[in-house]
Amino acid sequence: MIKWTARVLIVVTVVAVALSCGGSDSRAQPGNAVQAYAAACSSYAAGDMHSTLSHIRALLRDHKRSPQAESAKALQAKIEQANRDAAQRNAKALAAKRDSALSQLRRKHDDMTGVTSYYDRSSPQYANSRSNLMVFIGEKGGTGPVLAMEIYYVAEDWLFVESYIIKADAERFTVSPGLMDVQRDNGYGQIWEWYTTMPTPVEMRMLRTVAASSTATMRYVGRSYYKDRTISATEKSAIRNVLRAYDLMMQTQP
Numbered sequence: 001m002i003k004w005t006a007r008v009l010i011v012v013t014v015v016a017v018a019l020s021c022g023g024s025d026s027r028a029q030p031g032n033a034v035q036a037y038a039a040a041c042s043s044y045a046a047g048d049m050h051s052t053l054s055h056i057r058a059l060l061r062d063h064k065r066s067p068q069a070e071s072a073k074a075l076q077a078k079i080e081q082a083n084r085d086a087a088q089r090n091a092k093a094l095a096a097k098r099d100s101a102l103s104q105l106r107r108k109h110d111d112m113t114g115v116t117s118y119y120d121r122s123s124p125q126y127a128n129s130r131s132n133l134m135v136f137i138g139e140k141g142g143t144g145p146v147l148a149m150e151i152y153y154v155a156e157d158w159l160f161v162e163s164y165i166i167k168a169d170a171e172r173f174t175v176s177p178g179l180m181d182v183q184r185d186n187g188y189g190q191i192w193e194w195y196t197t198m199p200t201p202v203e204m205r206m207l208r209t210v211a212a213s214s215t216a217t218m219r220y221v222g223r224s225y226y227k228d229r230t231i232s233a234t235e236k237s238a239i240r241n242v243l244r245a246y247d248l249m250m251q252t253q254p
Contacts, residue, residue: 033063037072049079091252098248105137105245115140118245120238127152128185128192133166133218133235135199135207135242137249145249147242149203151175151218153193158184159222161193166206166231168213173206179223193220211239 040055056072063069105118118137124130132152139145153161163176175195182195199207210216216231 033059033066033068036063037068040072040075044075044079049083053079094248094252098245098252101241101245101248104241113140118242120241122234122238124152127183127194128154128187128190130154131220131229133210133231133239135239135246137242137246139249144253145246147199147204147246148196149199149207150194150196153220153227155191155227156189158186158191159193159220159225159227160184161195161220161222163221164195165219165221166210166216167219168206168209168216168231171206171209173202173209175203175206207239208243211236211243 036055036059040052040059043049043051043055053076056076059066059072060069102118104121106121106123107116107118109116116139118139119125120134120136123134123136124132127150130152131154132150134152135147135149137145137147151164153159160179161182162179163174166173166175177195177197182193184191184193186192197203210231213236216236218229218231220227220229
């Protein structure tokens with residue numbers, strides 16, 4: 001008698017949960033359809049949308065002609081609409097962050113090529129300004145953003161740079177463009193050598209490591225000699241600012 005009463009209570013509880021989630025009269029339905037919909041409702045109430053949709057898919061697969069199937073479809077549509085709304089809100093929030101990040105950069109547009117470039121405001125505008133490690137973003141209508149890295153060496157005497165060694169905290173990286181890929185010029189008692197490239201995945205990791213480092217040093221390795229210098233806090237901040245804008249641009253690509 002006690003066991004029979006317990007079973008009745010379980011069935012009554014399951015039916016009540018199903019009806020409370022918007023189901024139809026389930027007294028004439030197979031128990032599994034009732035239980036599947038009750039499980040979906042329970043997961044939905046707990047905020048577990050993944051489990052809710054799993055239960056709904058199982059119900060629609062195994063009990064597609066039950067009244068609970070129609071209620072399950074309505075619940076599924078509600079969840080999918082909520083997901084679309086959330087995705088739109090997230091996209092708008094990311095776009096706002098992207099626009100804010102870009103507004104803090106220096107913008108330069110080339111009418112001839114149609115390319116718009118974004119630099120950190122602290123970055124030098126000319127290769128002969130000062131020795132520097134920097135990144136900038138290039139963007140052209142209809143194409144995604146492209147990140148570029150530039151390394152400047154400015155001094156009184158030629159070094160004929162062939163490669164660069166960067167040590168950021170405990171990590172060490174080498175950039176090896178070769179003698180012919182480094183550009184050179186001189187004037188007014190100064191020389192300047194610079195290298196521009198689209199960073200490889202390893203060089204991207206190098207830039208992020210430098211930007212986050214406590215101490216970073218660059219060695220300009222020349223044909224016969226080398227020159228060391230400390231990568232400044234200003235350079236690190238500039239790299240962080242541009243990388244942040246670049247990452248947000250990539251995340252908001254259509």
